[in-house]
Amino acid sequence: MSKNTILKVVGASKRFGGVQALSDVGITIEQGQVVGLIGPNGAGKTTFFNVITGLYVPDSGTFELGGQAYKPEAVHLVAKAGIARTFQNIRLFPEMTAAENVMVGRHVRTHSGLLGAILRTPAFKAEEKAIDARARELLDYVGIGKYADFRARTLSYGDQRRLEIARALATDPKLIALDEPAAGMNATEKVVLRELIDRIRKDGRTILLIEHDVKLVMGLCDRVTVLDYGKPIAEGTPAEVQRNPKVIEAYLGAQTH
């Protein structure tokens, strides 16, 4: 494992009853890369995300983040280890403001924590101001600073997705896992999203991305892993993967089914 490896997963498997959703899936992500995870519907992409982020307990696999072994057995432990994620179906606190949603992410890294926030301890109040300032900075960074005090539910769909990214960044993660960030976005929103992901990468972050928009994946990613029926069938640069016969067959097969 190179010292620049952020995430290394070897042999991840997960079975649901009769469905082998993941079968011996591995991935290596280097510092500063954007890595895409693609594949036809039902290929196992979301299951892989859920496994590495502690939502599903894997049947097997070894997991290292930033050179340290981690057990993806609980979501909060994974967040503490340094993976932040967004969801295919946006999961914000709709009645909280945009800034408050980002602050929730930040509490992973503070001492007083969520309980402190609820009890409003003196330690929490001292931290609160700094956290609030940081939240607003992150909202500016993702381009929605002017909505900091708006309730999350009043933001447009594209802005809610950007808010989720700001919340993920607030945990200061080693790896950001984005689950279909462009889903439901119009063409203009996609251009803005692409610029944002590019900027996040340029600022030294490492990103794993599930995305159906092939143009976005091919334009953004350094490496791409392709899953089909829970198995990795190809790995390489976007150009290599695109001309791989197994990949072409998997996608054509999926179209004719």
Ligand SMILES: Nc1ncnc2c1ncn2[C@@H]1O[C@H](COP(=O)(O)OP(=O)(O)OP(=O)(O)O)[C@@H](O)[C@H]1O
């Ligand atoms: N909680 C679950 N219980 C039972 N089966 C599941 C569960 N989650 C996923 N599966 C099954 O595992 C397989 C992989 O599903 P998964 O959602 O990971 O695929 P995907 O590549 O993310 O698909 P999509 O692109 O449609 O989101 C599918 O056959 C799915 O039905």
